[in-house]
Amino acid sequence: MPLVLTRTDLTGLVTPADVVAVVEQAFADLADGTAAQAPLSVAALDDAAHFLPMTAVSGRAGLAGSKLLADVPGNRQRGLPAQRSVLVLADAHDGAPVAILDGGLPTRLRTAAASAVATRWLAPDDARVVGLVGAGGLALEHVSALAAVRPVEHVVFWTRSDATAATLAAQVGARHPDLKVTRVDTPAAAVGSADVLCTLTPSREPVVRGEWFHPGLHVNVVGAPPRPDHREVDGEAMRRSRIVVDSVSTALHESGDALLAVAEGAIDADACRTELGDVVTGRAAGRRSADEVTLFDSVGLGLLDVAIGRLLVDAARAAGRGLPVDLSA
Template sequence: MPLVLTRSDLIGLVQPAEVVDAVERAFADLSDGTAAQAPLAVAALDDAAHFLPMTAVSRRAGLAGSKLLADVPGNRDRGLPAQRSVLVLVDADDGGPVAVLDGGLPTRLRTAAASAVATRWLAPPSARVLGLVGAGGLALEHVSALATVRPLEQVLFWTRSDATAATFAERTAARHPEIKVTRVGSPESAVGSADVVCTLTPSREPVVHGEWFHPGMHVNVVGAPPRPDHREVDGAAMARSRVVVDSVSTALGESGDVLLAIADGAVDAAACRTELGDVVTGRASGRRAAAEITVFNSVGLGLLDVAVGRLLLDAARAAGRGLTVDLSA
């Protein structure tokens, strides 16, 4: 019978390194053809609320899954998260229901893990300083995930909110006392002094500009929602970098960072056709030169939710968490 797992059920079940490895294997499986990812589709009655079913199947996990993502910007005025989701997992062989999970924590874990995988393959081995543009819900998970692939010594972060800054600094210091955490006064300061940068904002207009980039840096562009009119980096950032995406079809369909750079004439679609899974499997190269600037652009893949869902489900069963429900009764 399927297991229902709430947000509190999922907390503390898995370690960042486990998630990073599972997500890396999922990217490789997609490249190898042992996993499949459905095209991203959007259901919307107007521009206010978008609903996206993110569906995939994984032979390795033995599961198919679909996460229904609700992107509702108006929720900020209601005191609610702008993005909410629920993940449904079924058996890949017979389609029987296996689990229903709150989607918030799996989304944060897999998003940070995807950035860590990209950082493992694309960032310079000497990277020690992480810059964060945005310090909300994704930020701490990014520090934890990236610390598994590079020996971070310092985190420079920028956020407009004093409350967000205080919460992030406190939680990061508690989880990673070995890392120096410093708030900086501008996105440019977070970018210019960092070896690796993660953009973690739901921005509609660029908050990071390519003119700030320096040779050898790596940038994970992962914060903007899957909306073609939202972007965190400008066209110059894409033009100055070698771009790697999580999925070509998703990037060319829903990534504003990609689509608006193409519309600006900064890059063409051919510059955005290298997938991270192909880098992991060796079908495409990783970092090619010490001075190369690289960008990983991620909209998010349902396959990663399935991979992380498998981890969480197994750990929850081992820990005796969750509620078993007979949906056929």
Template sequence: MSTAAVRPAARPTDHPTARPADHPADHAGAPVPLVLTRSELTGLVSPREVVDLVEQTFADLADGVAAQAPLTAAALDPAAHFLPMTAVSGRAGLAGSKLLADVPGNRDRGLPAQRSVLVLVDASTGAPAAVLDGAVPTRLRTAAASAVATRWLAREDARVLGLVGAGALALEHVRALVEVRPLERVLVWSRTTERVATFAAQVAEHLPDLAVEAVGSPEAAVRTADVVCTLTPARDPLVQGAWFAPGLHVNVVGAPPRPDHREVDGAAMARSRVVVDSVGTALHESGDALLAIAEGAIDADACRLELGDVVTGRATGRRAPDEITLFDSVGLGVLDVALGAVLLERARAAGRGVAVDLAA
């Protein structure tokens, strides 16, 4: 992939249906903050728009046009971690913080293990702008980050995608990745056959020309793939570096931001050229990186190349056809803020959400 300057991301004002919002203003003339539910956020942006927006945001972070605070969890015990993911985007003119609640015990209660809420404020005045359910922006920007990494790191002739995990992130990843590579086949593994069946039906609905093949093991999803995405909340590695063929690109996505959780083993990290979303985040919260370092498979210097530097041309992406590349994705608050800004403007234009004057 060329290291030419990144294309400008789609801006909310470029949307052909954008129109003035039908929501009230406060006493100073600023729009009253919106509260936006999951259903109100659904369908406001296309996968291509999100991929381009996320690519631009990685560039903004590298260029100093955006900034984010270090990721640090607050916890009383391992049962529940609370992570405020705080960032500011000069391009969007907003700052924000997504509070991520990671509660693994929720699975036994029939509840999601992770929940989040995103709060946006004006970057100049601090005035509240919106409160958004975090599920939609998290899912969209996570898949888009993998697509951006794939755009810059995978081989141009990549056609086969391997998925380890078939949960909520799987369909979004396929929809994002087809924007950057002409995929022909998806190999998918999950512990739950029902999830594989649901995923296959979703792909058939959205991308009917894309073949989906259920496989019996993570190894089968990895060995013959050109691009692999690991999408599980694993604590112990499901994927071994010994399975990596020359030229493979891997997006390591699913494990929660906990230093003791990982999806790939130390050999996977050692055999790959590792690219991270953020050095500070990876070396603080990525179990895939930290456990490989602790085992001596790699050292910290192996995790100091950021995707933003590749996108902006400060560093080279894929250097050779046989090179194995790995994107270690922990998740960045700045991506939530940038996408939240677009979702907010689209929601105002569509008349969605409930206006709540928090200062009343």
């Protein structure tokens, strides 16, 4: 019988290392052709609210799934999340419904895990300082996921919000008491201190500039919504980096970081044709030198939601969580 799983049901079911493992395998499956990803499309009546069905099927998970992502910037003025989502999973063989999940926690977990997979393959082995530009809902999960793949000792972060800064410092202290946590005054300071930088903002204009990059830096650009006019880093950041994307078709359709850099002439589209799955499977190189600057550009894949959905549903059933509902009754 299908399960309905709330955010409370999903909390604490899996470890960051568990999520990183299934997400890494999902990238490999996509490269190997044992999983399929539908083209990303947008339904919108105006520019204010975008609705994106993110659909994929995984032979390994035995599931097909679609996450309906609602990107509604005006929600911030209403005191509501700008992004909301629900994930529906079905049996890949007979189409039977398997589960309906609140999409918030799975999205945060798989976004952080994707950054961790990119960090595992592209960042220096001895990376110890994580820099965060943005300290909202993605930040804590990024710290935990990156700590699962690198010997993290210090988290340096920038945010405009005093309240968000206090919350993140308390959360990291509670979950990772051995880590040093420092708030800095500017995004440039976060970049300058970092071995691995994560941009986690819903920005329309660049908050990080390539002129701040230093040799050996790895950057995960994962915060902006899938809108071609939103970007977190400027064209110089893209030009100075070796770029790896989650999906070529998605990046060249919905990533403002990529599309605007191409439009400005900072890079050409061929600079965005290496996928992380090809790196994971050995079809493309990982980090090539100590001084190389690498950048992972991601707006998210439905396949990762399906992969983590399998993990969460199995864990929920084992823990006796969720509400079984007969949808055919």
